[in-house]
Amino acid sequence: MNINLLNPMILAENYEKLIEWYIKTFDLTIKAKVEEGDEYTELEQAGKLVVGIAKADEMGVKPSTPRNNTVIIQFSVSDINKLFDKVRKTGGEILFGPSLSPIFFLPSEINR
Numbered sequence: 832m833n834i835n836l837l838n839p840m841i842l843a844e845n846y847e848k849l850i851e852w853y854i855k856t857f858d859l860t861i862k863a864k865v866e867e868g869d870e871y872t873e874l875e876q877a878g879k880l881v882v883g884i885a886k887a888d889e890m891g892v893k894p895s896t897p898r899n900n901t902v903i904i905q906f907s908v909s910d911i912n913k914l915f916d917k918v919r920k921t922g923g924e925i926l927f928g929p930s931l932s933p934i935f936f937l938p939s940e941i942n943r
Contacts, residue, residue, distance in 0.1 A: 838873070840883035842892045846870060850884050856921045857881075857906070 843849040850872050853859050859882075862875035871885045887894050908914045915925055 838880045838883055840871075840885055842887035842890050842894065843884050844887050844894050846872075846884065846886045850874070852921055852923070853882065853884070856917055856923065 841849065850861075853874055854861070857876065859874040859876050862873040862880055863871075864873075865871040869885060869889045871883060873883050874881050906914075918925060
C-alpha cells in the first residue's frame with residue numbers, strides 16, 4: 832500500500848483573509864479553489880503544494896486561540912529578520928525568536 836502525505840490543512844475562522852495573508856506574506860499562489868459545498872483553497876509555491884485552507888465552521892470546528900493550534904508549518908528562509916518584518920507588516924505576530932532552535936509565528940489577528 833502506498834501512502835503519500837499531501838499537505839497540512841488550516842481550518843480558518845476568517846477564510847478569505849487568511850488566504851490573502853499567506854499569499855502576501857509567503858509569495859504563494861492559488862493552485863486550486865473549491866467554491867461549491869465545503870470551500871477549500873490549496874496554495875502552492877514554485878508548483879509545489881504547500882498548504883490547504885478551509886472554512887472552520889463548514890468543518891464543524893470552532894477554533895480556540897491561535898496559540899492553542901496543534902499544527903506547526905515550517906519554512907526555510909535565507910533571511911529570518913526580513914521574514915519577521917514581512918510577517919509583522921502583513922498583520923502577523925512573532926511568538927518568540929529568532930534563535931537557533933525552531934521559530935514559531937502565526938497570523939494572530941487574521942484567523943480570529
